[in-house]
Amino acid sequence: MRHLMSPLDLSVEELDKLLTLANDIEKNPGKYAHACEGKKLATCFYEPSTRTRLSFESAMINLGGSVIGFSSADSSSAAKGESVSDTIRVISCFADICAMRHPKEGAPLVASQHSSIPVINAGDGGHQHPTQTLTDLLTIRSLKGRLDHLKIGLCGDLKFGRTVHSLINALIRYPGIEFVLISPNELRVPEYIREDVLIANHIPFVEVERLEDAIPDLDILYMTRVQKERFFNEEDYIRMKDFYILDKAKMELAKKDMLVLHPLPRVNEISVEVDNDPRAVYFKQVQYGVYVRMALILTLLEIEV
Amino acid sequence: MLNISGIQEGFVLDHIKAGTSLSIYHYLKLDKLDCCVAIIKNAKSQKMGKKDMIKVECPIDKLDLDILGFIDHNITVNIIKGNQIVEKRSLRLPKEIKNVIRCKNPRCISSIEQELDQIFVLTDEKKEVYRCKYCEEKYERKN
Numbered sequence: 001m002r003h004l005m006s007p008l009d010l011s012v013e014e015l016d017k018l019l020t021l022a023n024d025i026e027k028n029p030g031k032y033a034h035a036c037e038g039k040k041l042a043t044c045f046y047e048p049s050t051r052t053r054l055s056f057e058s059a060m061i062n063l064g065g066s067v068i069g070f071s072s073a074d075s076s077s078a079a080k081g082e083s084v085s086d087t088i089r090v091i092s093c094f095a096d097i098c099a100m101r102h103p104k105e106g107a108p109l110v111a112s113q114h115s116s117i118p119v120i121n122a123g124d125g126g127h128q129h130p131t132q133t134l135t136d137l138l139t140i141r142s143l144k145g146r147l148d149h150l151k152i153g154l155c156g157d158l159k160f161g162r163t164v165h166s167l168i169n170a171l172i173r174y175p176g177i178e179f180v181l182i183s184p185n186e187l188r189v190p191e192y193i194r195e196d197v198l199i200a201n202h203i204p205f206v207e208v209e210r211l212e213d214a215i216p217d218l219d220i221l222y223m224t225r226v227q228k229e230r231f232f233n234e235e236d237y238i239r240m241k242d243f244y245i246l247d248k249a250k251m252e253l254a255k256k257d258m259l260v261l262h263p264l265p266r267v268n269e270i271s272v273e274v275d276n277d278p279r280a281v282y283f284k285q286v287q288y289g290v291y292v293r294m295a296l297i298l299t300l301l302e303i304e305v
Numbered sequence: 306m307l308n309i310s311g312i313q314e315g316f317v318l319d320h321i322k323a324g325t326s327l328s329i330y331h332y333l334k335l336d337k338l339d340c341c342v343a344i345i346k347n348a349k350s351q352k353m354g355k356k357d358m359i360k361v362e363c364p365i366d367k368l369d370l371d372i373l374g375f376i377d378h379n380i381t382v383n384i385i386k387g388n389q390i391v392e393k394r395s396l397r398l399p400k401e402i403k404n405v406i407r408c409k410n411p412r413c414i415s416s417i418e419q420e421l422d423q424i425f426v427l428t429d430e431k432k433e434v435y436r437c438k439y440c441e442e443k444y445e446r447k448n
Contacts, residue, residue: 104414106439125412
């Protein structure tokens with residue numbers, strides 16, 4: 001029995017197989033409509049995350065399975081002080097697979113050690129959110145046709161953004177990957193990503209402050225939100241906030257086939273005027289999120305269709 | 306120099322950084338062993354100027370010495386049998402450390418989960434980096 005705690009739990013070959021399955025699900029949804037009949041997914045969400053939870057639930061329903069679960073710690077036995085290891089032992093009696101979201105880092109790992117059903121980490125604090133990374137990879141591979149030989153711009157809050165760190169870790173396993181890291185000085189990638197991941201693996205990267213300077217060369221632009229409270233002073237925030245807002249004018253500088261991704265929710269870092277640009281794929285990305293979760297559920301339940 | 310008699314079977318931990326022998330005493334859980342232990346502090350050393358030493362009289366399989374590699378791999382471990390040094394064991398960084406150090410990340414599950422083992426994993430042998438098994442927070446040595 002396997003669990004999914006980090007995107008790196010899957011080898012490049014396993015990942016390739018999973019993404020191919022997701023693409024087959026996209027093309028032939030009917031073929032998979034009853035694949036999980038009689039199976040139950042438990043969504044154990046100790047903190048609210050409507051988007052991720054609904055994506056998992058939708059994935060299981062698309063496969064003909066059913067869903068049980070809770071959407072906040074208040075409505076679970078955690079409010080009575082039950083440990084994660086006890087909760088998962090109980091949930092193992094009710095469901096066939098579990099997606100767990102928890103504010104404490106490592107909670108899904110603890111659950112997996114006591115579980116008799118596969119556990120999927122659906123986000124543990126600022127640590128990992130593997131199904132977001134799988135979603136990003138599926139989106140890129142489906143729309144670009146490859147995961148290698150790409151110049152990827154990561155823009156916004158690169159210091160605290162776990163989706164960015166996960167994506168870097170996942171993409172460096174492919175040949176010909178280059179990164180352009182676009183952020184204010186205060187929000188540059190942490191030292192352990194720069195030193196231990198990028199430099200240690202000889203991955204070419206540059207760090208720049210302005211999106212406009214970087215955008216013309218990019219194959220992929222991965223946007224994240226820059227929150228005002230992350231800045232040390234108001235002056236810097238005012239000076240730089242527009243650097244990280246993607247609008248029509250900046251899109252005109254970009255390649256005709258560049259893709260814009262965003263883990264969502266968006267606030268104002270992508271102007272709504274960009275939404276109709278065919279290169280803006282962040283809503284398609286949400287749809288890919290459902291396909292990749294369907295593929296993951298099938299893979300972990302070892303169901304072949 | 307203070308004279309402490311030899312031991313029949315056990316260990317002599319030599320070249321311990323002066324002043325750290327008591328913490329090693331606790332790391333090795335020597336307080337829980339019912340055997341003869343001598344701690345020598347601030348002994349003269351040609352190599353180190355001052356050093357600490359610990360002599361333990363106990364069967365040689367009684368102690369888990371792996372943890373010494375994590376604490377200070379410059380310590381020399383002499384294994385004694387029949388009053389003689391039979392082996393000088395070199396220390397290596399243990400792959401995993403269980404219930405010796407605690408994760409300081411307040412967002413880590415190990416801060417709230419009942420009776421959860423505190424486990425750190427060696428993730429970079431060259432840089433001697435240990436990370437919490439659960440949240441991957443790096444363990445920062447005090448020094």
